[in-house]
Amino acid sequence: xxxxxxxxxxxxxxxxxxxxxxxxxxxxxxxxxxxxxxxxxxxxxxxxxxxxxxxxxxxxxxxxxxxxxxxxxxxxxxxxxxxxxxxxxxxxxxxxxxxxxxxxxxxxxxxxxxxxxxxxxxxxxxxxxxxxxxxxxxxxxxxxxxxxxxxxxxxxxxxxxxxxxxxxxxxxxxxxxxxxxxxxxxxxxxxxxxxxxxxxxxxxxxxxxxxxxxxxxxxxxxxxxxxxxxxxxxxxxxxxxxxxxxxxxxxxxxxxxxxxxxxxxxxxxxxxxxxxxxxxxxxxxxxxxxxxxxxxxxxxxxxxxxxxxxxxxxxxxxxxxxxxxxxxxxxxxxxxxxxxxxxxxxxxxxxxxxxxxxxxxxxxxxxxxxxxxxxxxxxxx
Numbered sequence: 001x002x003x004x005x006x007x008x009x010x011x012x013x014x015x016x017x018x019x020x021x022x023x024x025x026x027x028x029x030x031x032x033x034x035x036x037x038x039x040x041x042x043x044x045x046x047x048x049x050x051x052x053x054x055x056x057x058x059x060x061x062x063x064x065x066x067x068x069x070x071x072x073x074x075x076x077x078x079x080x081x082x083x084x085x086x087x088x089x090x091x092x093x094x095x096x097x098x099x100x101x102x103x104x105x106x107x108x109x110x111x112x113x114x115x116x117x118x119x120x121x122x123x124x125x126x127x128x129x130x131x132x133x134x135x136x137x138x139x140x141x142x143x144x145x146x147x148x149x150x151x152x153x154x155x156x157x158x159x160x161x162x163x164x165x166x167x168x169x170x171x172x173x174x175x176x177x178x179x180x181x182x183x184x185x186x187x188x189x190x191x192x193x194x195x196x197x198x199x200x201x202x203x204x205x206x207x208x209x210x211x212x213x214x215x216x217x218x219x220x221x222x223x224x225x226x227x228x229x230x231x232x233x234x235x236x237x238x239x240x241x242x243x244x245x246x247x248x249x250x251x252x253x254x255x256x257x258x259x260x261x262x263x264x265x266x267x268x269x270x271x272x273x274x275x276x277x278x279x280x281x282x283x284x285x286x287x288x289x290x291x292x293x294x295x296x297x298x299x300x301x302x303x304x305x306x307x308x309x310x311x312x313x314x315x316x317x318x319x320x321x322x323x324x325x326x327x328x329x330x331x332x333x334x335x336x337x338x339x340x341x342x343x344x345x346x347x348x349x350x351x352x353x354x355x356x357x358x359x360x361x362x363x364x365x366x367x368x369x370x371x372x373x374x375x376x377x378x379x380x381x
Contacts, residue, residue, distance in 0.1 A: 005180075008070070008193050009200035012062040016204025019058035024214050027052050033097045051213060053096050055205050056221020060089055062201035063228065070193045076235065077121070078194055081228055084117035088155055088227050092219035101219075103274035106159075107152055110223055114151030117231050118144055123238045125150065128245050129328040151230045157255035158226035160262060162217050163282050166210030166307040169202050169217055171254055171314050172225045176202070178251045178318045179232050182325045186240045191232060198228060211304030226255075246331035250321030250338070254314035257342050281342075282306050284349045292352075313345075 023030075031050055068079055091109035095101040101109075118124050124147035128134045137143045162168035180195035202225070208214045217225075233248045249256065258281055263273045271277070278287075289302040289309075317338045324331040 004189075005192055005196045008066060008196040009203075012066055012197040012200030013204040015065055016058045016062040016201040017207050018204075019061055020055055020205055020208045020215055023052050023054060023058065024208055030054075051216055053216040053218035054093070054220065055209060055215040056089070056092065056096070056218045056224055059201040059205055059217075059221050060085070060224050062204065063197055066197050067194060070190060070197075072190065074188070074190055076190060076239070078190055078235070080120040081117070081194070081231055084113050084120055084231070085224055085227050086113070087116065088113040089220050089224040092159075092221070092223040096218040096220050103156075106219060106223065107156055107274075110152035110155035110227065111148050113155070113227050114148040114231075117151065117227075117234075118147060121231075121235065123235065125234055125245070126238050129332070147234060151227060151234070153259065154230035154252060154255065155223045155226035157252070157259040158229075159219055159222040160259050160280065161255045161282065162222045163280055164286060164306045165213040165304045166206055167282055167310065168222055168225075168255075169206050169209060170307060170311065172229060173199050173202050173206075174315050174318045175229050175251055176232075178322050179229070179236065181322045182240070182243065182247070183236055185325075186236075186243075188236060188239055191236055191239070194228075194232060198225070198232075210307065212300075213303065240325075242326040244324075244326065244328040244331050246328055246335055247321040247325040250317045250324070250331055250334055253317035253321075253335070253338055253342075254310075257339065261343075261346065279350070281346055281349070282310060284346070285309055288349065288352055313342075 031052055064082055067082055070078065072079070088106070088110045091101050091106050095106060124140070124144045125137065126143070128137050137146060158168050158172065161171060176195040176198040180192045180199075183189070183191035183195065205215070205217065205221070209216065229252075233252070237243055237245060237248060262277070262280065265279060266273050266275060266277065286299075286302045286306040289305060290296050290298060294302050294305075317334070320334040320338070321331065324334060
């Protein structure tokens with residue numbers, strides 16, 4: 001089976017890379033569509049040159065090209081992931097091509113995709129290793145609602161962390177590899193093969209995206225990959241009775257944590273939760289690099305370097321998820337540990353970024369609670 005895994009990965013890699021090469025080489029013919037969004041002027045922008053943002057097309061084409069031909073030896077019909085993907089993929093693609101699909105409509109499309117997956121697979125999140133919620137989730141309507149909300153939330157989370165070259169894609173590679181490891185340990189080789197295709201397609205895209213940013217994932221890619229990975233996780237939760245949901249939360253930890261923090265800080269700042277800002281973890285790291293080390297004209301270095309710096313931070317929780325996939329207590333404690341580390345590191349990074357921008361001699365008290373509302377206004381996000 002390892003040979004088939006490698007073959008699927010390599011084939012998806014070359015198809016994705018070839019399509020990305022075609023998109024990049026023909027950019028003068030189609031860039032005017034995606035450039036209608038004026039991304040370089042967006043408050044959350046991390047690039048300064050108009051760039052094709054339809055890399056998600058290459059990834060999804062590779063998934064379609066090879067996903068349909070994975071042998072369905074278990075009767076799980078994983079190919080149904082592809083039709084369920086279409087609503088959120090098309091909504092994201094419309095946004096990438098400059099048709100201005102609002103965040104709320106994209107989130108609704110993500111929810112529709114998850115609802116469609118529920119209908120097609122006739123499956124949903126089956127359990128939660130939390131006493132009260134675990135009892136309530138046995139009630140199917142509630143479990144279906146949680147599944148739809150969770151699927152849409154993960155789609156949105158992958159889009160939110162897609163802020164610097166390679167970040168969202170590398171997180172997705174780590175997530176797919178983690179799910180593949182758990183699936184392989186439990187004999188779910190069909191799931192492992194799907195994960196291999198996802199990894200190969202993402203790596204083919206990364207050849208052109210990291211570190212130079214010749215092409216971007218776009219909303220179609222970020223939302224689409226989020227949907228596929230979320231539903232691979234929901235499916236193996238149904239297929240593996242001993243798999244704890246805490247392990248899956250660890251595997252998806254970084255995009256979920258960044259999204260929850262974004263919602264929290266926007267609410268306390270009195271802003272709509274779907275309004276972009278410049279206070280994501282990766283944005284703080286990138287600005288700290290530019291202000292404190294590289295200089296303001298080194299975006300071409302600080303952008304990919306941010307992903308390298310963050311790599312251990314989004315990889316470690318996923319490794320813990322694989323190690324503790326059948327140990328609810330250890331996985332739950334790991335969640336608490338990584339959540340505390342995430343918040344503490346963010347608080348320190350935000351203070352450091354704020355300190356670097358203050359006039360010389362200004363005192364900064366690192367032991368005082370951080371005023372995210374004031375910081376948000378000062379940074380223009």
